[in-house]
Amino acid sequence: SQQGEEDPQALSIQEGENATMNCSYKTSINNLQWYRQNSGRGLVHLILIRSNEREKHSGRLRVTLDTSKKSSSLLITASRAADTASYFCATDISYAGGTSYGKLTFGQGTILTVHP
Amino acid sequence: DARVTQTPRHKVTEMGQEVTMRCQPILGHNTVFWYRQTMMQGLELLAYFRNRAPLDDSGMPKDRFSAEMPDATLATLKIQPSEPRDSAVYFCASGPGAAGNQPQHFGDGTRLSIL
Numbered sequence: 166s167q168q169g170e171e172d173p174q175a176l177s178i179q180e181g182e183n184a185t186m187n188c189s190y191k192t193s194i195n196n197l198q199w200y201r202q203n204s205g206r207g208l209v210h211l212i213l214i215r216s217n218e219r220e221k222h223s224g225r226l227r228v229t230l231d232t233s234k235k236s237s238s239l240l241i242t243a244s245r246a247a248d249t250a251s252y253f254c255a256t257d258i259s260y261a262g263g264t265s266y267g268k269l270t271f272g273q274g275t276i277l278t279v280h281p
Numbered sequence: 282d283a284r285v286t287q288t289p290r291h292k293v294t295e296m297g298q299e300v301t302m303r304c305q306p307i308l309g310h311n312t313v314f315w316y317r318q319t320m321m322q323g324l325e326l327l328a329y330f331r332n333r334a335p336l337d338d339s340g341m342p343k344d345r346f347s348a349e350m351p352d353a354t355l356a357t358l359k360i361q362p363s364e365p366r367d368s369a370v371y372f373c374a375s376g377p378g379a380a381g382n383q384p385q386h387f388g389d390g391t392r393l394s395i396l
Contacts, residue, residue, distance in 0.1 A: 196382050207285070207372055207387030208324075215382070253324070257381035265381035267312065268337065271324040 169254045169272030177278045184241040186275040188254030189234075195257040195265045197230055199239050202251045202274070211239075211252075216259070244279045251276050283307045287373050287388035295396050299361040302391045304373030305354055313356045314385060315341075315348055316372040324372075330356065363395045 172187045188197070196215045200208040214221045214230045214237065221228045227240040241248055255269040286305040294300060306313050314329040328338035333350040341348065345364070350356045360367055370392050374385040 198384065205389070207374075207389045208385075209387070210384035213382070213384060266337070267331065267381040268314070268326055268329055269381065269385065270326075271316075273323045 169256050169270055171252070171254060171272045171275040173275060174273070175276045175278070177280065178244055179280050180244060180246055182244055182279075184244050184248070184277055184279070186239045186252050186277070188237045188239070188272055190237075190254075190256050190272075191235065192256075193259040194232070195259045197228075197237050197257070198255045198269065199226075199228060199237075200253045200255060200271075202253065204250075208253065241277075244277075246279050246281045249277060249279045283386075285373055285375050285386050285388035287371075287391050289391060290389065291392045291394075293394045293396065294363060296364055297362045298395075299359065300363050300367075300393060300395075302358045302371050302373075302393070304356040304358075304375075304388060306356060306373070306375030307386055308354070310375035310377050310386070311353075312376045312378070312383075313350060314374040314376075315356070315358050316374065318370045318372060318390070319368075327358070327371075363393075365395045368393055368395050 169190050198213045199211045202208045212223050212228050214228050225242045230237045251274040253271050253274045255271045257265050288303045312331050315327040316324050318324045327341040328348040330350050347359045370390040372390045374387045376383045376385045
């Protein structure tokens with residue numbers, strides 16, 4: 166299975182509700198990033214959390230990282246119809262001695278639909 | 282805002298034809314990535330470059346795919362000969378420095394259909 170796996174695969178909510186997406190991974194990482202992809206567009210970087218961080222905020226986004234469970238979550242508060250998109254986690258795998266190969270491994274994504 | 286530019290945005294061609302996709306990374310970014318996105322496989326890394334030198338192309342079928350950076354402002358991905366299974370969206374992304382700990386900036390992709 167993939168290094169990064171998002172859960173759920175799809176999420177449908179009403180405007181104003183919170184949306185939580187989870188990402189699990191298998192190997193040690195240097196950092197984890199979250200990206201958004203609108204239909205027909207490229208991925209857009211949202212937030213990066215390093216392996217020694219536990220929580221990070223950016224506007225309505227809150228990301229947590231639990232390296233002991235090899236998991237991360239992305240919370241979008243007070244969702245808007247414009248938040249409708251696919252959300253991907255991506256990991257910078259840590260190799261021997263903490264080496265980074267400088268590339269990211271993406272999960273399959275969560276499709277979020279926010280109904281007005 | 283600086284953007285990664287990909288051309289063409291759409292390409293439809295017949296099996297066996299050569300396909301060339303181009304990418305202009307963000308000025309000053311020294312790491313360039315090529316990805317392929319399909320419903321079945323998700324986002325796969327095909328190749329990436331740092332300072333125009335190929336670092337990893339293990340995700341790319343070598344017999345038909347090739348990736349180059351003729352100069353710092355242009356990256357190309359070629360498929361020759363193309364096959365229907367190559368139909369996908371191909372993304373280019375660029376990043377500054379050691380991109381594993383830096384955000385990647387994506388273009389809007391080339392949607393490729395091989396008939």
